Amino acid sequence: MKLYNYFRSSAAYRVRIALNLKGIAWEHFGVHLVKGEQRSPEYLKLNPAGLVPSLVDDEANVILQSLAIIEYLDEKFPQPVRLMPSDALARAHVRALSLSLACDAHPLNNVRVLSYLTKELGVTDAQKSAWISHWITTGLDAFEKSLAESGRPGTFCFGDTPTMADCVLVPQVFSARRFSVDVSQYPRVSAIDSHCNSLKAFQDAHPSKQQDFQP
């Protein structure tokens, strides 16, 4: 499979984790977001929004949007581990946890939004940092409370096997640390993140392990 990808993109990082958990071989196709490669005519033909990731599977199907890609992979490749629970209510909880970060936290801090804040609204670096911290903190705060109320405590976000929610949480925590948000204020989130990062599938998906990584 081909994954159009940028080492630091949280959305791409989610899909890398899912591919690794599934044991699916994938090829890295770099789309350098800071250089603007996502706006090249070729890439826009693949992904009209000019965002990463995009997956091209072995039958040349193009699948967009990280959460849609993860559910697709889970349905097509149920082995060796299911990333979505088999019960409808449990599945809804995993989707809700995933969406709470993917819709309500991450999009506010992606490259194009931060660029708009700086270029169009002229915000200062300090204001930009406060904006980033505010939305990460708001998102992780709600996530921590949702974990407490889920009734499914475990070593992962939902029970004792990894789900789509873990694929979303770990990149969000990486991003939080990068922007100096104190993650230790969220004990459940911190414990799950540590546990996930002890596993090779998560380690191999880390931005620093990607071939386009730049410090």
Add this chain to the structure above:
Amino acid sequence: MKLYNYFRSSAAYRVRIALNLKGIAWEHFGVHLVKGEQRSPEYLKLNPAGLVPSLVDDEANVILQSLAIIEYLDEKFPQPVRLMPSDALARAHVRALSLSLACDAHPLNNVRVLSYLTKELGVTDAQKSAWISHWITTGLDAFEKSLAESGRPGTFCFGDTPTMADCVLVPQVFSARRFSVDVSQYPRVSAIDSHCNSLKAFQDAHPSKQQDFQP
């Protein structure tokens, strides 16, 4: 079922459409976002993020996040119409269309973000309007192109029956018009929106038909 709801919330509007398409009876529980009722201790116990909608089903299960609610309803109540296709690839396309607005357009323009722009960053009304238009236009632009490339032209977003993507598109178009975005520049989006709004399930979900509506 109980739907915690605000007439103008796009995310709540999506779920109202889905409930109506399914023919499920639901009770309106108002959460007045402008008055701040989403931050009441009682509501935060139900929905730790303080967002609408929240669904409480007839077995007292609480389900959060509009897209998770819609997929849950579709799985629990497959009749009279399926909102998700039966094929995995088709399902991925419907999810990707839905997420492209639910993640990449709508969250940038919700009440709390606009409030942050005004109160914390001191943006002017003109700057706020430009911000809103920019993200709606960016989202609908990509959506229109994705429809063109989906290979599944039809009277709805994906073929000739309504799916989750239509539940997401119609509220986004309502919001676009409210903020004076010219929707006629998107011919596929406009045609689908008109077709959807000719149906009673969509009409009854419209903000102006809700009991908490205020002009």
